[in-house]
Amino acid sequence: MEVELLEIQDFISQHAPFDQLPEEALADVVRSVEISYYRAETNIIDFKDDINELYMIRSGVVEIYRRNGNLYNRLDQGKLFGQMGLLTSNKVRFPAKTTKDTLLYCIPGSVFYDLCDRFESFADFVEAEDSTRLKQAVENKSDNGNALTTSKVKTLLTREPLILPSDSSIQSVAKIMAEESQSAALIKDPSIDDQEGYSFVGLITEHDLCAKVIASGLSVETPVSEVMSTELMSLDHNAYIFEAMLIMLRHNVHHLPIMKNKRPIGLIEVSDIIRYESQNSLLFVSSIFQQQSTEDLAQLSVQLKDCFVRMVNEDANSHMVGRAMSEIGRSFKQRLLELAEEQFGPPPIPYCFLALGSMARDEQLLVTDQDNGLILDNSYDEKLHGKYFEKLSHFVCDGLDACGYVYCTGEIMATNPEYRKTQTQWETCFTDWIDNPNPKALLNCNIFFDLTGVYGRVKWAEQLNAFILRRAKKNNRFLACMARNALNRKPPLGFFKDFVMENDGRHNNSINLKRRGTAPLADLIRVHALAIGSQSQNSFDRLEDIIEAGILPKSKGADLRHAMELISLVRLRHQSLDVESDIEPDNNIEPENMSDLERRNLKDAFLVLSNAQNFLKYRYTANKF
Amino acid sequence: MHNFTNKKILNWNAYLQLQAQNCKDSRLKTFYKTGTYHDDTLLKDIEFVALDFETTGLDPKQNSIISIGLVPFTLNRIFCNQAKKWYVNPQDKLEEESVIIHGITHSDLKGAPDLRRILNQLLDELAGKIVVVHYRNIERDFLDLNLRALIDEGIIFPVIDTMQIEAEIQNKQIQGFFNWLKGKRPGSIRLGNSRLRYNLPGYQPHDALTDAIATAELLQAQVSYYYSPETPIKNIWL
Numbered sequence: 129m130e131v132e133l134l135e136i137q138d139f140i141s142q143h144a145p146f147d148q149l150p151e152e153a154l155a156d157v158v159r160s161v162e163i164s165y166y167r168a169e170t171n172i173i174d175f176k177d178d179i180n181e182l183y184m185i186r187s188g189v190v191e192i193y194r195r196n197g198n199l200y201n202r203l204d205q206g207k208l209f210g211q212m213g214l215l216t217s218n219k220v221r222f223p224a225k226t227t228k229d230t231l232l233y234c235i236p237g238s239v240f241y242d243l244c245d246r247f248e249s250f251a252d253f254v255e256a257e258d259s260t261r262l263k264q265a266v267e268n269k270s271d272n273g274n275a276l277t278t279s280k281v282k283t284l285l286t287r288e289p290l291i292l293p294s295d296s297s298i299q300s301v302a303k304i305m306a307e308e309s310q311s312a313a314l315i316k317d318p319s320i321d322d323q324e325g326y327s328f329v330g331l332i333t334e335h336d337l338c339a340k341v342i343a344s345g346l347s348v349e350t351p352v353s354e355v356m357s358t359e360l361m362s363l364d365h366n367a368y369i370f371e372a373m374l375i376m377l378r379h380n381v382h383h384l385p386i387m388k389n390k391r392p393i394g395l396i397e398v399s400d401i402i403r404y405e406s407q408n409s410l411l412f413v414s415s416i417f418q419q420q421s422t423e424d425l426a427q428l429s430v431q432l433k434d435c436f437v438r439m440v441n442e443d444a445n446s447h448m449v450g451r452a453m454s455e456i457g458r459s460f461k462q463r464l465l466e467l468a469e470e471q472f473g474p475p476p477i478p479y480c481f482l483a484l485g486s487m488a489r490d491e492q493l494l495v496t497d498q499d500n501g502l503i504l505d506n507s508y509d510e511k512l513h514g515k516y517f518e519k520l521s522h523f524v525c526d527g528l529d530a531c532g533y534v535y536c537t538g539e540i541m542a543t544n545p546e547y548r549k550t551q552t553q554w555e556t557c558f559t560d561w562i563d564n565p566n567p568k569a570l571l572n573c574n575i576f577f578d579l580t581g582v583y584g585r586v587k588w589a590e591q592l593n594a595f596i597l598r599r600a601k602k603n604n605r606f607l608a609c610m611a612r613n614a615l616n617r618k619p620p621l622g623f624f625k626d627f628v629m630e631n632d633g634r635h636n637n638s639i640n641l642k643r644r645g646t647a648p649l650a651d652l653i654r655v656h657a658l659a660i661g662s663q664s665q666n667s668f669d670r671l672e673d674i675i676e677a678g679i680l681p682k683s684k685g686a687d688l689r690h691a692m693e694l695i696s697l698v699r700l701r702h703q704s705l706d707v708e709s710d711i712e713p714d715n716n717i718e719p720e721n722m723s724d725l726e727r728r729n730l731k732d733a734f735l736v737l738s739n740a741q742n743f744l745k746y747r748y749t750a751n752k753f
Numbered sequence: 754m755h756n757f758t759n760k761k762i763l764n765w766n767a768y769l770q771l772q773a774q775n776c777k778d779s780r781l782k783t784f785y786k787t788g789t790y791h792d793d794t795l796l797k798d799i800e801f802v803a804l805d806f807e808t809t810g811l812d813p814k815q816n817s818i819i820s821i822g823l824v825p826f827t828l829n830r831i832f833c834n835q836a837k838k839w840y841v842n843p844q845d846k847l848e849e850e851s852v853i854i855h856g857i858t859h860s861d862l863k864g865a866p867d868l869r870r871i872l873n874q875l876l877d878e879l880a881g882k883i884v885v886v887h888y889r890n891i892e893r894d895f896l897d898l899n900l901r902a903l904i905d906e907g908i909i910f911p912v913i914d915t916m917q918i919e920a921e922i923q924n925k926q927i928q929g930f931f932n933w934l935k936g937k938r939p940g941s942i943r944l945g946n947s948r949l950r951y952n953l954p955g956y957q958p959h960d961a962l963t964d965a966i967a968t969a970e971l972l973q974a975q976v977s978y979y980y981s982p983e984t985p986i987k988n989i990w991l
Contacts, residue, residue: 131836135956135963163831163966165953165973187954229952231970234830 143206145253179213188230285394293318294353330356429531440704446696501547565609611748614651619734797982803969822961840865
């Protein structure tokens with residue numbers, strides 16, 4: 129009697145490597161399945177147990193561990209485990225444990241071996257997986273574990289924390305911190321004899337010394353207990369690095385004591401995490417500089433997507449991904465410029481190659497066009513030097529296009545003679561924009577207010593930025609114009625199962641999260657940033673400055689930060705999913721592809737954006753002053 | 754008719770032996786003779802079989818079974834390679850409304866055997882095991898009454914009802930003054946909804962075999978949440 133196991137058949141046939149099997153072979157697999165339910169936090173198989181089955185996760189999450197207890201892999205729906213043991217010794221190589229309630233399909237070893245024998249694609253899959261995992265294991269070992277999600281915070285610790293009594297003077301604490309080159313110290317109660325710091329009561333950082341002591345002219349003889357932070361967050365040494373990152377972001381702290389058995393064993397800083405994460409992309413950056421031609425670079429650029437997907441899968445936040453992707457984009461530019469100078473000879477006069485827009489803001493994701501320009505030395509002479517910079521610009525922009533950074537449709541590129549200006553010409557240009565603001569003219573030059581130098585005399589870009597800030601800060605007419613333009617793109621009203629509800633009641637079946645979400649947010653943040661003369665370029669950094677300046681209603685700054693992070697994360701995740709399913713990634717998202725939670729969160733984020741736009745309208749009106 | 758659903762049988766083994774002596778049909782006699790587990794047997798030592806019917810309607814006196822799905826299992830494993838599914842030729846007419854629910858059409862039932870013809874195989878699968886169903890009023894009453902109509906003798910055996918278990922859990926969880934104050938209501942105990950609480954995947958309902966597998970998975974989950982492999986069977990069979 130043929131029994132149709134509909135649900136099991138459907139599920140297995142959708143997942144690799146079974147999706148490659150012919151129907152009869154698949155039917156044999158389906159019929160052989162045994163099902164087993166495991167509650168969260170249950171061991172499924174232990175090291176050195178006999179193993180005679182392949183496991184497929186029907187639902188839930190399973191973590192695979194190394195012998196030493198370190199996390200090796202985290203698997204979810206449709207993933208397999210146990211093949212390593214089956215292929216080698218029939219002993220469990222990596223113990224497995226559920227972290228969520230899990231339903232497993234258990235496929236007998238005999239069926240597994242039979243499939244390996246009969247189907248090359250199947251054998252390739254289970255064995256190849258094996259080798260890439262091994263490679264991953266080796267790489268992890270060489271740089272001390274790479275993934276934020278699979279490495280523990282304790283791997284970041286290099287030394288014991290400084291622990292000082294709270295009745296010490298600020299000066300003595302600062303002195304010890306300087307001697308030990310530590311940027312923070314834990315403070316303990318002096319009445320308790322506790323060298324280990326079990327009872328620490330506070331934390332003091334360089335920032336506290338600066339903000340609470342120097343800035344307010346407090347005597348350095350004051351006991352440190354008066355300036356230390358006492359609202360302390362801490363984390364167990366076995367927590368994952370990304371958890372540390374989340375806590376720091378959520379509570380906006382830069383130092384976190386790491387605890388082991390209630391004793392602080394170290395302090396980690398934000399910069400520890402960032403340094404750690406960037407190793408991932410550092411590898412990619414270093415290979416960019418080894419390429420010898422545009423063709424080589426174009427070939428390498430294909431891997432950019434994988435690098436991106438890996439970061440997203442490792443739960444890097446949008447700030448980190450944006451930074452890494454921008455760094456990579458800048459590296460492509462720099463290498464192309466080096467190659468151009470090799471080909472056309474050294475430049476006749478100094479210049480600075482500019483990146484504009486998202487790359488300057490450190491907010492680049494996958495789908496992005498190129499926006500760039502040139503600052504030329506004031507000695508520039510069109511007749512003498514024009515040809516050289518034209519050739520150089522075309523070489524770089526064509527190269528960027530070949531590497532996936534498509535030409536800018538608005539022609540904001542160094543190939544456009546408009547955007548190859550001398551230092552003085554740029555200053556005149558910005559002066560004109562700022563002093564004689566006209567919404568229409570400013571509409572297309574938003575992008576110039578996010579600007580950074582990537583090659584050559586990068587100092588000139590900083591000088592130009594400083595020039596812009598000085599002029600823009602107090603110019604209400606200009607700010608009002610920028611504010612008006614920042615209101616052009618309104619967020620939608622809400623999301624339903626399969627459509628986006630627009631403000632005028634129209635239904636759309638997809639939404640461009642860049643055009644309708646992150647871009648208007650960046651626009652809005654830029655206006656505030658210009659108003660307070662913030663030197664930051666990144667939207668998150670700008671927001672910090674804006675919050676500090678106190679021009680936003682209470683807690684609205686944090687709301688904006690969360691909204692920006694959320695919309696960016698959804699964008700990241702969907703681009704990454706597109707790449708993984710071999711679809712050309714874009715910024716459009718169909719609500720039917722979002723989870724209920726995403727829809728709800730996005731709706732909240734868009735509400736924050738909408739309110740912030742209203743506030744912007746009210747704050748920057750030309751005739752108010 | 755007896756209302757078995759609400760009657761507590763204190764000693765299932767003795768009851769089944771008595772049935773074995775009294776019944777006339779040889780197939781039922783064999784089934785009853787096999788007996789069942791001692792009531793102190795631990796859940797981990799028990800062989801279960803999850804059973805699900807699709808029927809032409811909801812009234813066991815007037816409607817009949819049209820599809821049977823079953824799968825043997827233990828607390829650790831559900832054995833799909835031993836799963837069975839039959840279509841059964843109904844005694845009454847297949848109504849349009851029920852077709853909408855289970856999707857079984859006249860052409861599926863064309864040439865399907867009468868319940869009597871598969872009774873041997875079916876009882877063979879159930880004998881000696883503990884039958885697990887979700888909502889015993891369907892499986893128990895339909896089998897009993899459909900058999901009465903066909904061979905003039907009914908059938909009764911112990912079952913575990915995952916819906917009853919879920920109802921008790923839900924009721925327990927809303928007890929207490931604070932829950933009352935919060936207006937806490939019991940959650941839905943339908944198969945699909947119950948499964949969600951244990952993070953079991955959603956299945957397309959109303960295929961007898963899929964529902965049987967879904968019921969088996971649910972019992973594994975309920976036991977791992979609220980009972981233990983060491984729980985004696987007498988605590989949950991009915």
